[in-house]
Amino acid sequence: MPPLRVIIVGAGLIGPRHAQSVRSNPNTQLVALVDPSPSAAATAQQLETSYYPSVEALLQAIPRPDAAIVCTPNHTHVPVSKELLAVGIHVLVEKPVADSLAAGRDLLSFASHQHQHHENHPTLLVGHHRRFNPYLLKTKEILSSGSLGSLIAINGLWTLHKPSAYFAPPTDWRRNASSGGVLSINLVHDIDLLHYLFGPITRIHAERTLPQRSSPPHTAEEGAALTLRFASGVVGTFLVCDATPSPHNFEAGTGENPMIPRVGAAGDFYRIFGSEASLSVPDMTRWSYDGQVEKSWALPLTVETFEVSQATPFDSQLAHFVEVVRGEAEPSCSGEDALRALVVCEAARKALETGKTVDLEGDVIGANL
Numbered sequence: 339m340p341p342l343r344v345i346i347v348g349a350g351l352i353g354p355r356h357a358q359s360v361r362s363n364p365n366t367q368l369v370a371l372v373d374p375s376p377s378a379a380a381t382a383q384q385l386e387t388s389y390y391p392s393v394e395a396l397l398q399a400i401p402r403p404d405a406a407i408v409c410t411p412n413h414t415h416v417p418v419s420k421e422l423l424a425v426g427i428h429v430l431v432e433k434p435v436a437d438s439l440a441a442g443r444d445l446l447s448f449a450s451h452q453h454q455h456h457e458n459h460p461t462l463l464v465g466h467h468r469r470f471n472p473y474l475l476k477t478k479e480i481l482s483s484g485s486l487g488s489l490i491a492i493n494g495l496w497t498l499h500k501p502s503a504y505f506a507p508p509t510d511w512r513r514n515a516s517s518g519g520v521l522s523i524n525l526v527h528d529i530d531l532l533h534y535l536f537g538p539i540t541r542i543h544a545e546r547t548l549p550q551r552s553s554p555p556h557t558a559e560e561g562a563a564l565t566l567r568f569a570s571g572v573v574g575t576f577l578v579c580d581a582t583p584s585p586h587n588f589e590a591g592t593g594e595n596p597m598i599p600r601v602g603a604a605g606d607f608y609r610i611f612g613s614e615a616s617l618s619v620p621d622m623t624r625w626s627y628d629g630q631v632e633k634s635w636a637l638p639l640t641v642e643t644f645e646v647s648q649a650t651p652f653d654s655q656l657a658h659f660v661e662v663v664r665g666e667a668e669p670s671c672s673g674e675d676a677l678r679a680l681v682v683c684e685a686a687r688k689a690l691e692t693g694k695t696v697d698l699e700g701d702v703i704g705a706n707l
């Protein structure tokens with residue numbers, strides 16, 4: 339089969355990383371970079387690809403690409419994805435799927451209509467790439483094998499310090515309450531993973547961390563302590579904060595982001611508790627009383643560690659995108675999955691603002707918070 343002709347829309351921090359994956363996959367061909375920013379033409383040149391300032395300009399100049407990866411700011415995900423789906427281009431949009439629940443629902447219904455009625459049947463996937471991280475895949479395998487017994491609880495951390503340059507123009511959207519903030523930029527990843535591992539979250543409470551940055555210009559939240567309840571009865575606590583020097587986060591623990599130095603086991607970010615054993619991630623250590631006469635705090639724990647394979651999640655996600663476009667797989671993270679994660683982040687925001695617990699029973703995708 340000929341390689342899929344792929345474009346990258348948005349050439350800021352993450353777009354070029356996706357572009358590298360596209361260039362290294364024999365089943366994909368990078369045909370262009372689209373971005374109105376004056377610096378994007380040079381980025382396209384470095385990536386040895388064509389440059390267009392807009393999707394419209396690209397469509398006028400070259401034959402329709404097969405697929406696009408949308409790497410633009412959160413508030414543009416919906417209009418940009420709709421523009422692409424409207425002409426039959428398959429879309430992998432970066433997380434979060436949208437900057438509001440209403441916009442996310444609008445995109446899902448548009449994507450579903452296009453999938454059914456456009457001759458090309460374009461599909462929408464959302465880039466919660468950590469579902470492809472080998473540590474996560476191993477964790478999912480261990481939980482699914484029943485090796486921890488009945489699942490009881492999860493304790494998670496996403497804590498680190500973002501530098502001030504991260505919030506400076508032209509990326510100051512990240513510091514505004516309406517377009518940025520640690521809940522929709524970062525927590526959304528972990529919420530998607532928690533859904534993937536434990537099923538839907540049905541109740542959430544949140545307490546704000548003490549702000550460390552000056553407001554104005556920073557109006558977005560910096561962190562929160564959350565309590566979670568899942569439909570399965572599993573309960574959880576999660577601490578998220580982007581204003582503290584700390585190794586306890588997914589990126590430092592797994593080393594998946596080349597920008598953030600890896601600390602390995604010291605970056606401990608998930609502890610999962612079951613009736614037969616507990617598991618810590620990313621040291622992938624299982625603690626149990628296997629081999630003992632009984633499960634008792636007076637006995638030494640049996641320690642087992644699991645090996646994790648090597649893979650680059652962005653590359654695995656792209657390989658999956660190709661399979662979905664070719665009709666060989668269903669999306670690992672659909673628009674609905676991504677909207678569910680966004681609903682929980684919105685609920686966390688609401689809990690922060692009102693000081694009240696938010697229940698998410700029933701049709702969370704259709705519900706108004």
Ligand SMILES: NC(=O)c1ccc[n+]([C@@H]2O[C@H](COP(=O)([O-])OP(=O)(O)OC[C@H]3O[C@@H](n4cnc5c(N)ncnc54)[C@H](O)[C@@H]3O)[C@@H](O)[C@H]2O)c1
Nearest residue numbers: 348349350351352372373374375409410411412432433509
């Ligand atoms: N999966 C991950 O781990 C991960 C990591 C970082 C960012 N992201 C997500 O990726 C997206 C982009 O983040 P970033 O940090 O690269 O942002 P960024 O601000 O660095 O880059 C965004 C780029 O999009 C361009 N742009 C804006 N509007 C556009 C439009 N209509 N058409 C084409 N280009 C447009 C801007 O000029 C800019 O170059 C965000 O949604 C973010 O949440 C995901």
